[in-house]
Amino acid sequence: MTLRKALADAVQRATSRAVTQEGAxxxxASVTAVYADGTVDINTGRGPIQKVRRLRAYSPVVGDVVKADFNADGNWLIAGALAP
Incomplete structure (x- = not known):
């Protein structure tokens, strides 16, 4: 591999990582734990996320498949479960 190719690959990996981390x-995700304070733990394709806020109208149970929204600041929100 040439130095130019190695540099181009490194730039592409860094750019991809930055877009993934900073994008909304x-x-x-699947719910792995439910807490009385209005938060849940979830497991996503990115890995586990702890203490995610949920909408008040939604009462999750462990095992629910949910839609999880996230923003560039690292905030997560569970909007509700998918129908079984």
């Missing part, structure tokens, strides 16, 4: 979006 959503994903599907």
């Amino acid at each position: 979006g959503w994903c599907l």
Whole structure:
């Protein structure tokens, strides 16, 4: 591998990582724990996330598949569960 190719690959990896980390979006996740303070733990394709806030109208149970929204600041929100 040439130095130019190695540098181009490194720049592409760094750019991809930055876009993924700093972008807002959503994903599907499964609920792994439910707390009385209005938060849940979830498992996403990115890994486990602890103490995620949920909407008040939604009462999750462990095992629910949920839509999780996230923003560039690292904040997460559970909007509700998918229908079984």
